[in-house]
Amino acid sequence: MNNDVFNQAVKHLAEPIQAQMHQAFAQHPFSGQIPASIMAQLLPAQLPSLLPFAACFAVTPVSDFNVGALVVGNSGAGYIGANLEFAGQALGQSVHAEQAAINNAWLAQETGIKQLFVNASPCGHCRQFIREVAGQEALTVQVLSQPDRPFAELLPDSFGPQDLGNQQALFQQPTQCFVAVDEPNGEPVGEPIGSPAQYQAIIAEANLSYAPYTGYYHSLGLQTHDEQWFIGRYSENAAYNPSLPALQSALSQLRFAGYGLGDVKTAVLAHRVGQKIDMTNQYKTLLTQLNQLELTVIKLN
Ligand SMILES: [Zn+2]
Incomplete structure (x- = not known):
């Protein structure tokens, strides 16, 4: 397994953490997740030091502006995020770093997030994305090493799920029970698709x-x-x-x-x-x- 981006990114971390990260991801691909056992060894003031690591995963052919984000899930694990842009495509196809970090935690079955760190002030698009997250009322946001702030301060007078009569929230959504109604269609290029x-x-x-x-x-x-x-x-x-x-x-x-x-x-x-x-x-x-x-x-x- 060869992950050049990960190997370069890890060099931004303190040496004891570097060794643990290499050990944690020696047998399987890096998932964007920092295990809770490693996060527990970091002092609160050290958490922004993970942002240069996260920003290494950005792909920014349009802006050349790399953003790194980190969220701490309710389990204590950390989840990084980085922005993605696509040359030749509409800007609306882009992924912001905060979205990537939250998505990462959500896919890992977290029940919610407690803290968000980012290396640039969250844009309005991201503030609105965060508004959908369960427990956003208690979330704190920290830009680099500045003092953390309650998320509600960053989005006063907000428009949210309740304004559309929705009582659900991201991370605590009900599981649906849809099933396939037809044979898959469309022809993949190359080899037959999976099982x-x-x-x-x-x-x-x-x-x-x-x-x-x-x-x-x-x-x-x-x-x-x-x-x-x-x-x-x-x-x-x-x-x-x-x-x-x-x-x-x-x-x-x-x-x-x-x-x-x-x-x-x-x-x-x-x-x-x-x-x-x-x-x-x-x-x-x-x-x-x-x-x-x-x-x-x-x-x-
Ligand atoms: Zn944003």
Whole structure:
């Protein structure tokens, strides 16, 4: 296993932590997660020192502005995030570092997050994205080594889920129970796609997605040339635009594990059909440019 980005990024950490990180990820790809056992050894004042490590995972061909973020989950584990941009695509396809970190914790089955650290002040888009998170009232946000602040101070008079009559929140969303209603269709480029078990794993993630405003529950799995799978979930937002698409959710995780966006050979979307929105064409646009990939689709209902 060779993860050059991780190996370079780790050099930003204090030496004892470097050794533990190498040990923790010697047998499996880096997940973007810093185990709670390692986080527990860091003093609160040392946590911003993880941000240069996180920023190494940014891909910024448009802005050349690398952002690194870290969230601490309720379990005590840390989750990094970094911004992703796509040359030749709309800016709306971008992933912000705070979104990436929160997505990372959410995919790891955290029940919520306690702290957010970031190396630049969170933009309005991210503040709105965070507004959707369960327990955001108690979340603290710290920019570099400045004093931390309650999240509510960063987004006064906010518009949130309750304004649309939604009592759910990201991280504490109910599990859905949609099933495939048809055979998968679409022709993947290259080798045949994964096993029925892999399909079931993708469908299971779709059932953990968060789409309380549109009902468009879905997930998207990416398979690399060396048979690793990364499955992203859709997380929707009351203000719509800060929603994080499932493809971006998966690409962010792929990046932590050291894969380039061109390492993907197969993409599988599991989505609920017959809803007011459909993101298939948006995903095809990015996948076609990234790697001339076609999209296999599993219809759910
Ligand atoms: Zn942002």
